[in-house]
Amino acid sequence: MSAELFSLFYQFADVFAFLILSAAGLAIVFGMMGVINMAHGEFIMCGAYVTVGLVNLGVPLAVAQILAALTAGFIGILVEFLVVRRFYKRPLDSLLATWGLSLIVTQSMLLIVGSAVRGIGTPEGSFAIGGYTFSTYRLVLFGCAVAVLAGLYTIFMKTRFGVIARATMQNAAMAKALGARTGRIYAISFGIGTGLAGLCGALYAPTMTLIPTMGATFVVESFVTVVIGGANVLLGTAPAAVFLAMIRMALNASYGQIIGQIGMLVAVILIIRVLPEGLSSVLVRRGR
Amino acid sequence: MFKLLEGPQTLGRGKIFWSCFLTVLAGAPAYPLFADSYDVGNFAYFLIWIFMALGLCLMWGYGGMLSFGQTLFFGIAGYGYGVLAINMGGGTATIAALALSVVLAMIAAGILGYFMIWGGINGIFFGIVTLSATLVLAFFLGQTAGPEWHIGPARLNGFNGMKGMDPLTVGDFYIEGSALYYVMIALIVIVYLALRMLVNSGIGNVIVATRENPQRAEMLGYDVRKYQLLTFVIGSGLAGLSGALYTSWGQFITPSSIGLPAAAMPIVWVAFSGRSDLTATLVGSFLLLFGFQTITVYSQQAALVLMGALLLATVMLAPQGFVLGIGKFAADWWSGRRRRGAGAVMMEAGRLRSEES
Numbered sequence: 001m002s003a004e005l006f007s008l009f010y011q012f013a014d015v016f017a018f019l020i021l022s023a024a025g026l027a028i029v030f031g032m033m034g035v036i037n038m039a040h041g042e043f044i045m046c047g048a049y050v051t052v053g054l055v056n057l058g059v060p061l062a063v064a065q066i067l068a069a070l071t072a073g074f075i076g077i078l079v080e081f082l083v084v085r086r087f088y089k090r091p092l093d094s095l096l097a098t099w100g101l102s103l104i105v106t107q108s109m110l111l112i113v114g115s116a117v118r119g120i121g122t123p124e125g126s127f128a129i130g131g132y133t134f135s136t137y138r139l140v141l142f143g144c145a146v147a148v149l150a151g152l153y154t155i156f157m158k159t160r161f162g163v164i165a166r167a168t169m170q171n172a173a174m175a176k177a178l179g180a181r182t183g184r185i186y187a188i189s190f191g192i193g194t195g196l197a198g199l200c201g202a203l204y205a206p207t208m209t210l211i212p213t214m215g216a217t218f219v220v221e222s223f224v225t226v227v228i229g230g231a232n233v234l235l236g237t238a239p240a241a242v243f244l245a246m247i248r249m250a251l252n253a254s255y256g257q258i259i260g261q262i263g264m265l266v267a268v269i270l271i272i273r274v275l276p277e278g279l280s281s282v283l284v285r286r287g288r
Numbered sequence: 289m290f291k292l293l294e295g296p297q298t299l300g301r302g303k304i305f306w307s308c309f310l311t312v313l314a315g316a317p318a319y320p321l322f323a324d325s326y327d328v329g330n331f332a333y334f335l336i337w338i339f340m341a342l343g344l345c346l347m348w349g350y351g352g353m354l355s356f357g358q359t360l361f362f363g364i365a366g367y368g369y370g371v372l373a374i375n376m377g378g379g380t381a382t383i384a385a386l387a388l389s390v391v392l393a394m395i396a397a398g399i400l401g402y403f404m405i406w407g408g409i410n411g412i413f414f415g416i417v418t419l420s421a422t423l424v425l426a427f428f429l430g431q432t433a434g435p436e437w438h439i440g441p442a443r444l445n446g447f448n449g450m451k452g453m454d455p456l457t458v459g460d461f462y463i464e465g466s467a468l469y470y471v472m473i474a475l476i477v478i479v480y481l482a483l484r485m486l487v488n489s490g491i492g493n494v495i496v497a498t499r500e501n502p503q504r505a506e507m508l509g510y511d512v513r514k515y516q517l518l519t520f521v522i523g524s525g526l527a528g529l530s531g532a533l534y535t536s537w538g539q540f541i542t543p544s545s546i547g548l549p550a551a552a553m554p555i556v557w558v559a560f561s562g563r564s565d566l567t568a569t570l571v572g573s574f575l576l577l578f579g580f581q582t583i584t585v586y587s588q589q590a591a592l593v594l595m596g597a598l599l600l601a602t603v604m605l606a607p608q609g610f611v612l613g614i615g616k617f618a619a620d621w622w623s624g625r626r627r628r629g630a631g632a633v634m635m636e637a638g639r640l641r642s643e644e645s
Contacts, residue, residue, distance in 0.1 A: 036415075083604070092354055103593070107589040272404065
């Protein structure tokens with residue numbers, strides 16, 4: 001019995017980790033600046049490629065993954081400085097600009113490195129409970145997802161940067177008047193967001209084939225999590241991921257991945273009819 | 289009724305504009321007489337995509353709803369045409385398949401639109417929900433390679449694409465080559481003029497009022513949700529028309545014409561051309577398609593990089609769109625030369641500014 005229960009938890013943890021890791025970066029950028037980064041998938045791809053490149057050079061996997069996340073973060077800050085910065089007053093145009101970037105990056109990668117890169121295998125290691133065997137790496141991913149949530153909570157709720165960032169999120173003009181350098185806060189937040197995207201790519205790099213268009217595999221999950229999470233991302237993203245992971249897990253188990261994805265999308269479309277502002281709007285109301 | 293062809297919502301009016309329009313219209317039928325049949329077929333191929341662009345222009349430029357789902361409805365109608373044409377047999381039934389598949393896309397748009405618009409989704413979320421739906425359809429169709437995925441005798445065939453449907457046919461006559469070209473020209477003229485009349489009519493004014501300020505439009509007594517849904521259904525239906533015509537043109541459709549990067553193409557055409565005007569979209573999309581096709585022959589990736597760069601350049605340098613900007617500049621220069629500081633120019637400028645907000 002406990003083996004079945006653990007198996008259920010394992011499946012839930014797998015989907016939950018995927019949702020949180022792919023959505024966290026997008027959610028931070030959206031929550032802070034109201035901007036959806038359409039090049040999110042390309043930062044994920046960047047993280048994956050850097051990881052694989054470094055591992056092939058002989059760098060240990062964990063180190064390569066951290067370096068990849070940092071690389072994506074730095075590139076993100078650069079992109080914020082060159083492009084995104086101009087569009088904070090025009091969120092729809094920021095969508096188009098980052099989509100343009102995404103097209104440029106994906107297709108240039110296809111031109112330059114071609115479609116296939118030698119991957120690295122999933123780290124070995126499995127354990128058995130009851131009659132079932134489980135991959136250890138999947139649980140590591142779940143641990144990373146929880147760590148990302150805990151890390152974000154600490155940064156935004158317990159540090160000085162977090163206080164200023166939340167003030168900027170609530171009322172940028174007022175925060176600026178009080179002396180917060182909102183421009184720098186935005187740049188750092190964007191860097192954190194893209195760094196998390198890079199981390200997602202780095203963590204999933206060993207488990208999937210590397211192609212320049214791999215970002216597309218993550219965007220649907222990250223979009224729907226952010227939509228269901230709602231405007232207050234610090235509050236909404238985790239419950240949204242739990243909720244979607246439940247639906248996804250139930251459908252995946254009995255009907256397979258693609259029906260799971262369709263079911264998740266249908267659930268999202270039904271939910272926005274009743275809760276257009278996402279789960280966080282309910283939680284905020286409850287909190288008052 | 290024809291008075292509605294001109295109005296505050298469309299640029300291009302007066303004798304000069306309409307004589308240009310008629311010249312182009314008169315020149316178009318003559319083209320197959322001196323061009324070889326391959327070029328005519330290619331030309332018809334560009335025209336297929338124009339409907340999708342005009343639909344997005346209506347939704348985004350006039351209705352203020354940025355839909356990333358044009359290829360979703362393109363795909364629904366494209367696959368719909370294939371399935372229907374195979375199941376109903378060829379011949380004149382293909383015309384019915386075309387009509388039915390467009391209706392199918394409009395029904396899908398109605399359902400998706402209902403949940404989004406009545407739920408109150410707008411702005412950025414409207415875009416990413418429609419894009420999510422688009423990508424999910426593309427993923428779904430991508431994994432239908434097995435023989436168990438069929439509707440009647442029509443196999444979906446996964447990434448290899450669906451094939452084997454008849455092109456549009458009347459009796460024994462296949463509408464291909466220059467016949468298809470003439471049909472396309474006629475359809476585009478009808479759709480273009482009908483959209484002009486729509487946006488200049490009372491309904492069009494409500495659609496534009498909703499874009500400017502939904503709350504104000506609601507206070508004036510209009511149920512803006514109904515007008516938004518209508519706009520979304522028409523715009524998506526036009527994408528469906530493109531899809532059905534595309535399948536009929538090549539007797540072939542694959543999931544890659546739905547997913548990324550295909551989903552970005554209508555956005556690039558309309559943004560580059562100038563979303564706030566139908567004529568600018570028509571002209572700009574055609575030019576882009578022509579350029580894209582020319583480069584694709586050498587390298588598809590390079591052509592797509594260029595499209596991305598154009599999108600980025602448009603939003604950074606000319607958020608109103610390049611074709612519209614150049615067109616306005618030419619018109620202002622022309623009328624300014626004739627009567628300096630005339631009222632018409634000011635009116636145009638005022639219209640432009642109100643769209644900015």
